[in-house]
Amino acid sequence: MHYYDQHMHTHFSPDSVETFEHYLERSAGKNLITTEHLDFFSTEQASDDVIPDFDGYSAEIERLNQLYGNRILKGIEVGFTHPDKERIQKFLKDKDYDLILMSIHHNGKYGFMQLSNDDVPLENQLKEYYNLMLQGVREFKNANVLAHFDFGLRSYELSVAELRIVEPKLMEIFKEAVQQDMALELNTRSMYRYGNAHLYEYAIDLYRSVGGTLFTVSSDAHVVEDYELRFKDAFTMLREHGVDQLAVFQKQQPTFVELPQNVSAQ
Ligand SMILES: [Zn+2]
Ligand SMILES: [Zn+2]
Known part of the structure; x- marks a missing residue:
């Protein structure tokens, strides 16, 4: 595969x-999976809950699967929040998703990407963001992938030394993820659009140091032009850090596939 x-x-x-x-045109010969947003917002945020139309999604996939040789799988990106953990599980129950991503997008007051150092000092942001992520990996045990672990830092410019302030917390997060077979995502949008590739180099080693073997490389594309965004560079980075396999998820179970050797540069 x-x-x-x-x-x-x-x-x-x-x-x-x-x-x-x-996406089907661009992914000829390969499986295709989309991960649509589920995010519950608190009343403070004046933002409507984002709940995917599962029936419409399933119907469209079923129709296209007949035309395109059953290549499409079903996925979801869950913005995890502790207050909504039961609503999240209720939504997921009885739905045949192949892949569940866990993201930490907001804290019940604001979205983490809306902030930079001018609003919240880096150290405070690091502490709050990774406390919520630790709570997430502990409470959302059926998630398959820890998505964009640096999402809350996309608006900050920070060094690995600064990220190390929370290294003990990150180790706890990764240990918990490893115990639950939760993969670490290399989010190429974070790495190359938001300039956080160096943070991923550090995270790959840290996740491996606590026994992590499951890696995914993903574009977080919202437009087809970003499909497989700079995968070649991410594969090279993994290889340089001693990783030679990636994980793919079907029916929420991981399977290892070989890290691709030759991919067209994008
Ligand atoms: Zn996200
Ligand atoms: Zn996304």
């Missing part, structure tokens, strides 16, 4: 208008 991108969005997410057909 070929490795395939495992984090992308279509018009079934409110922040994308992309179509399955465009």
Whole structure:
């Protein structure tokens, strides 16, 4: 089996208008999985809950699977929050997702990407963000992948030395993830659009140091042009850090596939 991108969005997410057909054209010969947003917001945030239309999504996939040789799998990106953990599980129950990503997107007051050092000092952001992530990996045990572990830092410019302030916390998070067979995602949008590749170099080693073997490489594409965004560079980085396998998820179970040797540069 070929490795395939495992984090992308279509018009079934409110922040994308992309179509399955465009991704299908780009992914010929490979599986295709989209991971549409589920996010519950608190009343303080004046933001409507984002709940994927599962029936519409399933119907469209079923229709396209007949036309495109059953290549499409079902995925979801869950923005985990402790107050909503039961609503999240209620939504997931009885749904045949192949892949569940866990993301920490907001803290019940604001979205983490809206902030930078001018609003919240880096150290405070690091502490709050990774406390919530630790709570997430402990409480959301059926998630398959820890997505964009640096999401809350995308608006900050920080060095690995600064990220090390929370190394004990990160180790706890990764240990917990390893125990639950939760993969570490290399989010190429974070790495190369938000300039956080160096933080991923550090995270790969840290996750491996606590026994982690499950890695995914994903573009977080919201438009087809970003499909497999700079995968070649991420594969090279993994190889340089001693990783030679990636994980793909079907029916929420991981399978190892070989780290691709030759991919076209994007
Ligand atoms: Zn996300
Ligand atoms: Zn996403």
